[in-house]
Amino acid sequence: MEDNAKMEQFQQRIDAGEKIEPKDSMPEKYRKQLIRMISQHAHSEIVGMLPEGNWITRAPSLQRKLSLIAKVQDEAGHGLYLYCAAETLGIDRDELVQQLLDGKAKYSSIFNYPTLTWADIGVIGWLVDGAAIVNQTMLAKASYGPYSRAMIRICKEENFHKRQGMEIVATMAAGVPAQKKMAQDAVNRWWWPSLMMFGPHDSDSPNSGVLLKWKVKTKTNDELRQRFVNLTVPQARAMGLSIPDPNLKYDPETKNWNFGEIDWDEFYQVIKGNGPCNEERIEARRKAHRDGAWVRDAAAAYAAKHADKSNVA
Ligand code: FAQ
Helix, strand or coil: CCCHHHHHHHHHHHHCCCCECCCCCCCHHHHHHHHHHHHHHHHHHHHCHHHHHCCHHHCCCHHHHHHHHHHHHHHHHHHHHHHHHHHCCCCCHHHHHHHHHCCCCCCCHHHHCCCCCHHHHHHHHHHHHHHHHHHHHHHCCCCEHHHHHHHHHHHHHHHHHHHHHHHHHHHHHCCCHHHHHHHHHHHHHHHHHHHHCCCCCHHHCCCHHHHHHCCCCCCCHHHHHHHHHHHHHHHHHHCCCCCCCCCCEEECCCCEEECCCCCHHHHHHHHHHHCCCHHHHHHHHHHHHHHCHHHHHHHHHHHHHHHHHHHHC
């Protein structure tokens, strides 16, 4: 589908707000962009289980443990919906997983930071899921049907995660001084990496142009980042926590919270594989894959046996 007339026809469908479905004709570049983005998103959900999984055995109460287990399981489910959505574009899940295990695939920079205290679990729910919701509410309107539908369900679950995180942070912020200090320390460490989740500035974002044209994205990286800051600053203030940015200032004219510059060197180092936990995360995924080999073998043997029986019948 590369000739001009077909491209024009495709653009008309996009401009008319139609959803593109797996069997529809689509430009090769659209398909490739979606595979890139959806697979990175799927890997992020799977790797994203690791920082929080680290605290399941150390949650401070049974209730906290139950809700953290449920959250981590939800993230696994999100990864699976997203791998399914990527597969509708004609790529095999094994190939995508292999790219992750080989260290060739990207996943969100945020998951390469360590979770040092219990407050980090609250702050991840509040800030990281909060940022993910801002981004994914936009993606729920994406032009590719399977991706947009996956996003609707995922956003519902992420909303629960965000509330759970805020409740942990609010409890600690209203606790004894040591708890409040722990909550503030977690905010100080996670604030800037959360802003990095939205990607580079629009002027430095090579993929945004074509993604906006094809309505995969309907808002830019900077627009979404600003929305996140505007939503989050009042929440921090309500909890008595401060944002670690001396340049944060409300502009009554634009109604935006203006904020300081992100450390882009740090961002690019992390996405190149040099963040604090990149190696540890990939090694954990490799180990999980090795440990799960017997399950995959058993499932494949069962499927083969079942296929034999249905052939005989
Ligand atoms: N980390 O041209 P752009 C979650 C890469 S899910 C790593 O602006 P684009 C749930 C980018 O891939 C979080 N790499 O790219 C949860 C590109 O590299 P490439 C994940 C990044 O696609 C919560 C290059 O930089 N969400 O948190 C990042 O237009 C709690 C140039 O960038 C999604 O994946 C980054 N932060 O915009 C789970 C949402 N930013 O591929 C567990 C879907 C940029 O050309 C616990 N994805 N890069 O080599 C998106 O919305 C977009 O892909 C962006 C990037 C906004 C991430």
